[in-house]
Amino acid sequence: xxxxxxxxxxxxxxxxxxxxxxxxxxxxxxxxxxxxxxxxxxxxxxxxxxxxxxxxxxxxxxxxxxxxxxxxxxxxxxxxxxxxxxxxxxxxxxxxxxxxxxxxxxxxxxxxxxxxxxxxxxxxxxxxxxxxxxxxxxxxxxxxxxxxxxxxxxxxxxxxxxxxxxxxxxxxxxxxxxxxxxxxxxxxxxxxxxxx
Numbered sequence: 001x002x003x004x005x006x007x008x009x010x011x012x013x014x015x016x017x018x019x020x021x022x023x024x025x026x027x028x029x030x031x032x033x034x035x036x037x038x039x040x041x042x043x044x045x046x047x048x049x050x051x052x053x054x055x056x057x058x059x060x061x062x063x064x065x066x067x068x069x070x071x072x073x074x075x076x077x078x079x080x081x082x083x084x085x086x087x088x089x090x091x092x093x094x095x096x097x098x099x100x101x102x103x104x105x106x107x108x109x110x111x112x113x114x115x116x117x118x119x120x121x122x123x124x125x126x127x128x129x130x131x132x133x134x135x136x137x138x139x140x141x142x143x144x145x146x147x148x149x150x151x152x153x154x155x156x157x158x159x160x161x162x163x164x165x166x167x168x169x170x171x172x173x174x175x176x177x178x179x180x181x182x183x184x185x186x187x188x189x190x191x192x193x194x195x196x
Contacts, residue, residue, distance in 0.1 A: 028063050029061070029064070030059065031153075031194060032193065032194060032196055033056055034153065034193065035190075036054060036055070036192070037052065037053075037189075038053050039187075040186070040187055041185065042181055043181065045179050045180050049086055051085060051095060052084065053080075056077055056078065056079045057078050060074055060193050061075075062154060062193065064154065067149050069149050072111060072128075075110075075111035075130075076111070078107070078108040079106065080105055080106055081101045081105060081106065099134065103136060104133075104135050104136035108132070108133045109131070109133075111129075111130045112128075112140070113128065113129045114128050123146045124149065125144065125145075126147050128143050128145070130143065134167040135167055136168075144158060155190070155193075156190075157189065159188045160186070160189075162185055162186075162187060164183050165183055171183050
């Protein structure tokens with residue numbers, strides 16, 4: 001009878017050990033934004049313009065194996081709209097009014113799905129879909145980012161061209177409407193996540 005118990009217990013312990021190892025190998029690690037720079041650029045009837053912030057918060061669940069990106073299960077990044085600055089207070093105030101920052105103080109991106117991860121010479125190219133919320137309007141977008149993983153962190157860079165009116169944002173105007181901004185803007189992002 002003792003032999004029978006050992007006969008069944010040993011394989012069971014081996015199976016549980018293998019499952020535990022497998023779970024640890026495939027477990028997601030929590031990450032948080034450690035550095036960020038986001039720039040919104042566009043045009044106007046007078047000159048081109050940019051607004052930049054280095055203030056962003058975010059969390060993600062990521063699996064890295066030997067500095068390779070295996071999986072991103074969750075990722076959320078938020079930016080307080082009024083941290084975006086152009087260096088000109090009049091332009092900033094008009095932008096905040098257009099973004100309805102009093103009612104909707106944050107811009108956010110929430111990952112929905114990783115469509116592909118392709119190895120390039122010096123980086124990984126990641127194509128993802130998600131929901132971008134601007135001025136209280138949430139819209140699905142597709143992003144292509146360059147990912148630079150290390151053992152403890154991963155940096156994402158890229159850009160996305162958007163239309164303000166897609167998010168129900170009226171392009172700001174100045175000087176009683178004599179200077180108007182273009183509808184199309186480009187979002188440049190450079191965000192680093194570190195393991196918690």
